[in-house]
Amino acid sequence: MKANKLTEQLQFKALLPLYQYMLKSRLLENRMVTLQRHGLLATYAGASGQEALYVAIGYLLKKEDVHVPYYRDQPTMLMRGYKPIDLIRYWSGSEAGNTIPYKDLPICVPIATQCLHAAGVAYAQKFKQTEQITLVTLGDGATSKGDFYEAINFASLYELPIVFVINDNGWAISTPLDKQTKECDLTKKAYSVGMKHLTVDGTDMNECIATLTNAIEFARSNQPVLIHAKTVRLCDHTTADDAKRYKSKILINDEKQQDPIKKLKKTLVEFYNWQEKDDFALINKIQKELDKDIDTFKKDHVQTPETMFEHCYENMPESLKQQQSELNHDTTN
Ligand SMILES: Cc1ncc(C[n+]2csc(CCOP(=O)(O)OP(=O)(O)O)c2C)c(N)n1
Ligand SMILES: [Mg+2]
Numbered sequence: 001m002k003a004n005k006l007t008e009q010l011q012f013k014a015l016l017p018l019y020q021y022m023l024k025s026r027l028l029e030n031r032m033v034t035l036q037r038h039g040l041l042a043t044y045a046g047a048s049g050q051e052a053l054y055v056a057i058g059y060l061l062k063k064e065d066v067h068v069p070y071y072r073d074q075p076t077m078l079m080r081g082y083k084p085i086d087l088i089r090y091w092s093g094s095e096a097g098n099t100i101p102y103k104d105l106p107i108c109v110p111i112a113t114q115c116l117h118a119a120g121v122a123y124a125q126k127f128k129q130t131e132q133i134t135l136v137t138l139g140d141g142a143t144s145k146g147d148f149y150e151a152i153n154f155a156s157l158y159e160l161p162i163v164f165v166i167n168d169n170g171w172a173i174s175t176p177l178d179k180q181t182k183e184c185d186l187t188k189k190a191y192s193v194g195m196k197h198l199t200v201d202g203t204d205m206n207e208c209i210a211t212l213t214n215a216i217e218f219a220r221s222n223q224p225v226l227i228h229a230k231t232v233r234l235c236d237h238t239t240a241d242d243a244k245r246y247k248s249k250i251l252i253n254d255e256k257q258q259d260p261i262k263k264l265k266k267t268l269v270e271f272y273n274w275q276e277k278d279d280f281a282l283i284n285k286i287q288k289e290l291d292k293d294i295d296t297f298k299k300d301h302v303q304t305p306e307t308m309f310e311h312c313y314e315n316m317p318e319s320l321k322q323q324q325s326e327l328n329h330d331t332t333n
Contacts, residue, residue: 012272018059018205019268022051022261024286025075028084029235031290032091036239040301041091045071049203049234050167052260054137055079056208057165060216061135066125067104068118068136070111072167076137080104085293092301095311112142115151115164122160126222133161133219141172143189144180155224156193163215164226167202169233174246190226202229203260205267232258 029046036044047054050072058079061067067080074087081101089097090107098106105121108114118136125132142148143166155162166186170177177184187197196218200211208229215225232255236243244252268274309316309324316324 012268015205015264015268015272018055019261019264020282020286021055021058021075021079022264023282024084025051025054025078026261027283027286028074028078028087028290031294032088033235033239035088035294036091040298041088041239042093043238043240044091045238046235047072047074049232049255049259050169051075052205052208052264053165053167053200053202053229053231056205056212057135057137059209060212062132063102064130064132066118066121066132066134067102068108068114068121068134069105070108070114070137070139070142072139073107073137077104083293084290085297088293088297089301092297094301094303095307098311112138112145112147112151114138115142115148116154118162118164119151119154119160122155122162122224123158125161126158131220133163133216135163135165135216135219137165137167139172140166140168140170140177140186141175141180142166143186144172149189149193152190152195152224152226153193156190156195159222160224161219161222162224163212163219164224165212166226166228167231168228169231171233171237171243173237173241174243186228187226195224195226197226197228199228200230202231203258203263205260205264231260234259 025047029044029048032041032044032046035041054073054075057067058076061076061080063080067073067076069077077087078084086097086099091097100106105114105117108117115136115138118134122134125134136151138148152164154160155164168177168186172180183189185199187199190197196215198211198215201207211227215227218225233243234255265274265279306324306327309320313320
């Protein structure tokens with residue numbers, strides 16, 4: 001499917017909700033960073049610059065499909081039923097935020113391990129003859145890990161209903177792509193396992209929709225696909241990082257020109273008479289919704305130390321129960 005043909009298809013009615021989700025994720029991200037700076041969140045990894053890719057994924061996946069995220073998938077997660085407060089709670093370290101809608105997998109912080117989980121899910125989908133697919137995301141850095149190669153090899157060999165989406169934001173923390181792999185065209189990684197592969201400008205909504213539509217169609221007929229999506233990271237790696245220490249001013253400025261939200265806004269303004277006052281009203285509406293979630297979070301976020309024992313076991317082993325009660329005893333003395 002050609003991107004320009006799609007522009008005609010993706011009319012304002014469809015584009016506006018996508019824009020709203022991109023904006024919602026960006027505004028939530030700004031609020032998350034402030035919460036972290038105030039000591040209310042442990043750490044946080046944003047998705048600025050990568051929203052077009054993630055919103056396109058959220059738009060195209062069916063409810064019954066399985067989304068296997070890593071830690072930068074906030075825009076997709078907001079579209080798959082997570083509320084801002086869930087994500088705020090998650091990054092504050094509270095299991096209350098890990099309420100996973102649908103059959104999706106939880107946020108995965110260990111690099112590339114989610115690729116293997118996803119291959120396993122897709123194997124089950126095929127075995128059970130469901131119509132569903134699995135879509136897993138990973139960073140450019142994750143493609144240097146064995147888990148990634150094992151997963152694409154397995155998926156290709158067994159012709160699984162799966163899409164691997166590489167969010168290539170150019171960096172693995174402070175390591176640029178060309179310092180960790182000799183082959184920066186990441187579609188080539190699919191050659192060795194005989195897998196279909198596509199490249200996309202991950203900052204362009206139309207291109208993302210067109211490419212992902214094709215990939216998901218292939219996956220539904222048990223033809224796994226690897227997508228190399230070029231994006232930009234407009235934020236620090238996480239709140240524990242300062243990208244100004246390793247990115248030049250010129251690069252930071254160049255990346256800003258690729259901002260997917262600005263690009264989609266331009267389309268809305270040029271073709272659909274979207275005006276500054278519309279934008280202002282939308283931002284205001286989202287901020288008010290976020291205010292409510294943040295107020296609720298601030299009221300109930302304090303967790304007592306013994307809660308760290310919870311959520312691992314359905315029935316807590318005796319040894320842990322004892323440690324929990326010892327801790328209770330220590331903290332009350
Ligand atoms: C197994 C493992 N090793 C190391 C880390 C530390 N670590 C966290 S993020 C990161 C870089 C990941 O880069 P990339 O895959 O490009 O994803 P991005 O954060 O850029 O989206 C590393 C090495 C980790 N989380 N897990
Ligand atoms: Mg990266």
